[in-house]
Amino acid sequence: MKQRPWINVIATEPEEIINTIDKCPSGAIRYSIPEGSKIKENVSNGVGNINFENTNLSVVKIKVNANGPLLIEGPTIIIDFEGKPLKEGSKMALCRCGLSGNRHFCDGAHSKQSWKPDQIDK
Numbered sequence: 001m002k003q004r005p006w007i008n009v010i011a012t013e014p015e016e017i018i019n020t021i022d023k024c025p026s027g028a029i030r031y032s033i034p035e036g037s038k039i040k041e042n043v044s045n046g047v048g049n050i051n052f053e054n055t056n057l058s059v060v061k062i063k064v065n066a067n068g069p070l071l072i073e074g075p076t077i078i079i080d081f082e083g084k085p086l087k088e089g090s091k092m093a094l095c096r097c098g099l100s101g102n103r104h105f106c107d108g109a110h111s112k113q114s115w116k117p118d119q120i121d122k
C-alpha cells in the first residue's frame with residue numbers, strides 16, 4: 001500500500017498484472033489494452049478493463065468489508081451533493097471510516113487506525 005507507483009509494469013508479464021487488477025476489490029486500479037497488443041482478448045476483457053461492461057449484472061451488490069470500506073459491485077454512478085456524477089464504474093470502494101484523503105472513496109487509511117469501523121457499528 002505504501003509503495004508508489006502501486007504497480008511496477010516491468011516486474012512481470014502483462015497477463016499477471018491484468019489478472020491482479022481484475023481481482024482488485026475496490027476498482028481503484030484499471031487497465032486498457034493498446035491497439036495491436038498481443039495479449040489475448042479472453043485475458044484482457046476482465047472486470048478491471050476500463051471498457052468492461054457486464055450486462056449480466058442487474059443487481060448492485062454492496063458488501064460491508066470487515067473494518068474497511070463498502071465494496072460496490074455492479075453498474076453504479078456516485079452522484080455528488082450538487083447532483084453531478086462523481087464516479088461511474090462496476091467496482092468501487094466507499095469509505096465508511098471517515099479518514100480517507102480521497103472522500104468519499106476508500107484510500108486504505110482505515111488500516112492505519114488503532115480503532116476499527118466495525119467496533120463503532122456495534
Ligand code: FES
Binds near residue numbers: 070097099106108111
Ligand atoms: S474505509 Fe478505507 S479509508 Fe475509510
